[in-house]
Amino acid sequence: MRKVGTLLGTLLILVWCLLPVAWIISLSFKSQTAITNGSPGFFPSGGDGAGWQNYKDVLDNEQFRRAIFNSIGISLIATLLSVIVATLAAYAIARLEFRGKKFVLTMALAIAMFPVVSLVGPLFDMWRTFGLYDTWPGLIIPYMSFTLPLAIWTLSAFFREIPWELEQAAQVDGATPWQAFRKVIVPLAAPGVFTAAILTFFFAWNDFVFGISLTSTESARPIPAALSFFVGADPFNRPASLLAAGAVVSTIPIIIIVLIFQRKIVAGLTSGAVKG
């Protein structure tokens, strides 16, 4: 009885998670004429199939290619910088006694809850003044700010589990606190750092609000914003199957990361989030 329930539950989870993904893949194989004429149903019906045509069209589209390039570049740089800054802070929080520790944690918590949209107005104004509007740094900076809280929590949770003694042993042997950090803790902390990097990358890759508010051309517009602006020839009839192909392409990096690092992501999400 219990086993049957678990089995059913498992199937339900799989259907829940994968059905919409299967749907968008299936949609991406419907031909554009079929979409214009209307083709209800889950699968492309007889003669409606487009083969790889939608994928070819999407990858031939200059705007879309630029958007992929922007998204990859911006997300990777933001991830790298955010993880470096978060690693320093998390080390201090997990390992050192200093005044202001509570302040940093409280601030990180407050920022994680911040309503992002309430910032885009003033940021839009500020970025135009500073010349950051519609540039890569203009997106990298907000991505860093909003991924730092998650990265700091995840990392400080990981750092607390690293054995203290090793660091002290290094210090007994004459290492300064900085050397102990660089030579002993960094290699031990690498898996945690990696997890924080994946979560940060997900955030940056997913962001939409900053992407549409702080860019105006393809010079910095990331994929989510590009997808939402992609209307095609007829604005009243969106090219659903073409968009679906674009959506699938933008999901491939996520699926690859999930497939390879499944265990690390789950550990990161839960260790940083709920203990006690």
Next chain:
Amino acid sequence: MTSTYVATAGEREKRGGKKPDLVESDRMRAENSLGRKLVVPAIVVMLIVTAFPMLRALYLSLFTYSLTAPEDREFVGLSNYLTALTDPLFWRDTGVTVLYMLVTVAVELVIGFAFAMVMHRVIFARGVIRTSILIPYGIITVVSGFAWQFAFSYQNGFVNGWLPFLDSDFNWFGESTPAIIAIMISEIWKTTPFMSLLLLAGLAQVSEDMLEAAQVDGATWWQRLWKVILPNMRAAIMVAVLFRALDAYRIFDNIAVMTAGAVNTESISFLTYRQTIEQFQLGIGSALSVLLFLSVLLIAWLIVKLFKVDLAAARQEG
């Protein structure tokens, strides 16, 4: 400085009883200063994009300021707030936003808990389940919005065909209620996995011994759930609810993609965005930004007070 190396763990433990010697306090001072140096970059980056723009929003909200006519900027005191708070649109959008929040979080909590129970018990194919549950979590919200928008479309979708009680040409986005339901479904689909992973971590901390003891004492499955499992994972549930509730109150992406705020589906975030970025009304938009920020604070405060969540403690204990 020659004897710095003697300050080892043993010495530190004795520190409480003795008067701290010079070496030890040197060390503490160094630690204090290193600690602060290491957190400064994080603080600076977090403040550049939050505190500074928020103060600027506070300032701009006191002016009539439109980017289409920047030279007409004029100090008007609190009148932008008055305009916003007396406009029925503001209250309608707040109501819709609260509705999104309440329904999605409640549904996600129930489904997420069920998923967590299944994942906790399952012994085969753990990797497959965790991999698939991470796909909605990782997928771009905009993509989820498109997937569901097209699924509900009567022209090219499949939902109308699969639901026997609906006409095949039922337009989900033609009126308010079905459109809001469609948006909620996309939101729930995307975020339930996150909820279930947080709950799974809480579930793992419920002691098996206690559950067995309850079973031996003749407690039914239902009693064990309500008297043993749920009370013991209260902290995990509260943290998950708090985070998801604040996240849901900021709902934006799905609305922007699926309806662009049409047929009364607009949330307060979307209204703010429309005023500032689309209509360049930075004055009233900033007032809305401040109100949005205050309402998020209010919700956080309410949840923490109502459920007595010690969030800082929950977060700090690694």
